[in-house]
Amino acid sequence: METTILPNEQKIAFDFPRQDALGGVCTASAWAKVPEPLAAAAREPLVNEIKALLKARNAVLVAHYYVDGALQDLAWQTGGFVADSLEMARFGKNHAAQTLVVAGVRFMGETAKILSPEKTVLMPDLDATCSLDLGCPADDFARFCDAHPDRQVVVYANTSAAVKARADWMVTSSCALAIVHELHQQGQKILFAPDRHLGRYIADQTGADMLLWEGHCVVHDEFKAAELVTLKAKHPKAKILVHPESPASVTELADVVGSTSAMIKAVVDGPGDEFIVATDQGILHRMRQLAPGKKLIEAPTAGNSATCKSCAHCPWMAMNGLVGVKACLSFDRPGPSPFEVQVDPALGLKAKHCIDRMLDFTAHNPDKLARAQHGFVKNIGAA
Numbered sequence: 001m002e003t004t005i006l007p008n009e010q011k012i013a014f015d016f017p018r019q020d021a022l023g024g025v026c027t028a029s030a031w032a033k034v035p036e037p038l039a040a041a042a043r044e045p046l047v048n049e050i051k052a053l054l055k056a057r058n059a060v061l062v063a064h065y066y067v068d069g070a071l072q073d074l075a076w077q078t079g080g081f082v083a084d085s086l087e088m089a090r091f092g093k094n095h096a097a098q099t100l101v102v103a104g105v106r107f108m109g110e111t112a113k114i115l116s117p118e119k120t121v122l123m124p125d126l127d128a129t130c131s132l133d134l135g136c137p138a139d140d141f142a143r144f145c146d147a148h149p150d151r152q153v154v155v156y157a158n159t160s161a162a163v164k165a166r167a168d169w170m171v172t173s174s175c176a177l178a179i180v181h182e183l184h185q186q187g188q189k190i191l192f193a194p195d196r197h198l199g200r201y202i203a204d205q206t207g208a209d210m211l212l213w214e215g216h217c218v219v220h221d222e223f224k225a226a227e228l229v230t231l232k233a234k235h236p237k238a239k240i241l242v243h244p245e246s247p248a249s250v251t252e253l254a255d256v257v258g259s260t261s262a263m264i265k266a267v268v269d270g271p272g273d274e275f276i277v278a279t280d281q282g283i284l285h286r287m288r289q290l291a292p293g294k295k296l297i298e299a300p301t302a303g304n305s306a307t308c309k310s311c312a313h314c315p316w317m318a319m320n321g322l323v324g325v326k327a328c329l330s331f332d333r334p335g336p337s338p339f340e341v342q343v344d345p346a347l348g349l350k351a352k353h354c355i356d357r358m359l360d361f362t363a364h365n366p367d368k369l370a371r372a373q374h375g376f377v378k379n380i381g382a383a
């Protein structure tokens with residue numbers, strides 16, 4: 001087994017600002033666009049207007065588990081869907097609606113458009129991006145691939161269409177382990193981007209030879225092992241659920257390492273009444289709905305060893321709100337809509353190849369997915 005990390009001098013720098021020791025700005029432009037919470041009296045009429053607009057435009061709302069609970073509820077109430085990025089992609093592709101409203105981040109809207117170029121794909125705010133996408137510019141990534149032509153290129157969903165166009169496979173955290181395991185069994189060497197923690201986790205679990213890009217998620221990178229140990233000591237019966245975008249020191253403490261869907265399943269179906277959850281706090285809304293009797297505790301991101309008091313919430317996911325959903329559905333001025341996701345058709349066709357391979361693999365290999373998922377789970381039984 002060979003797991004290779006780029007040497008320091010070749011590391012790709014991130015192009016987003018980190019919070020400094022004095023409490024300076026961290027992802028400030030995104031936080032500045034996060035909508036104010038709505039009073040209950042304002043929310044109900046707005047929700048009714050959106051329901052009417054969805055009907056009038058033959059549109060369906062597809063939301064990620066990390067977005068505001070009001071959006072998740074609205075998606076379910078209107079025949080839409082709330083899911084992880086794998087299931088969002090599949091739902092949008094298969095649904096008959098002519099317009100998809102994607103409440104999530106930019107790469108999710110792009111994936112929906114790539115899979116359904118004939119549909120209109122709208123987002124409440126097209127500036128909602130992702131630190132992994134930002135940290136993997138297409139030109140640099142192309143040079144990285146060019147330097148390693150002997151490797152299968154596997155990219156995480158959290159990348160631009162241009163990066164996907166260069167890939168052999170796309171994966172999400174739900175299927176990454178199964179797909180890389182399969183490639184490893186075939187004797188393939190892997191180039192993986194952009195999340196370094198997920199890449200290292202997959203390499204450790206599968207034994208695959210993986211060359212990793214150095215990206216990270218600003219939310220999951222901030223979970224802290226030392227504080228987690230302290231929290232666990234206060235809640236000794238709690239099972240620890242960790243997303244694999246978290247650092248190795250944190251995943252090592254987990255009872256379950258898995259995608260958002262796997263973490264929800266662990267809370268709903270797994271043993272135990274108490275869970276420490278290390279992923280974006282938006283997921284707690286769905287967990288509380290499905291397992292109302294269980295105690296959910298947010299994993300610590302701040303403390304003595306923290307560099308950024310991120311509160312375990314993605315600023316770009318937080319940019320999605322009811323007001324934005326109404327705005328994207330009701331825009332009717334002449335010219336291109338500022339809410340519509342556009343992907344160059346030729347680029348989209350190239351990018352579609354790696355997404356189709358993932359969808360095909362996941363549709364036809366439920367047993368391999370289940371086996372791989374079992375590998376994520378350490379002390380909690382089936383999840």
Ligand code: SF4
Pocket residue numbers: 105129130131132158217218219220245280314315316317
């Ligand atoms: S939570 Fe992390 S991986 Fe997910 S969209 Fe936000 S920055 Fe990207």
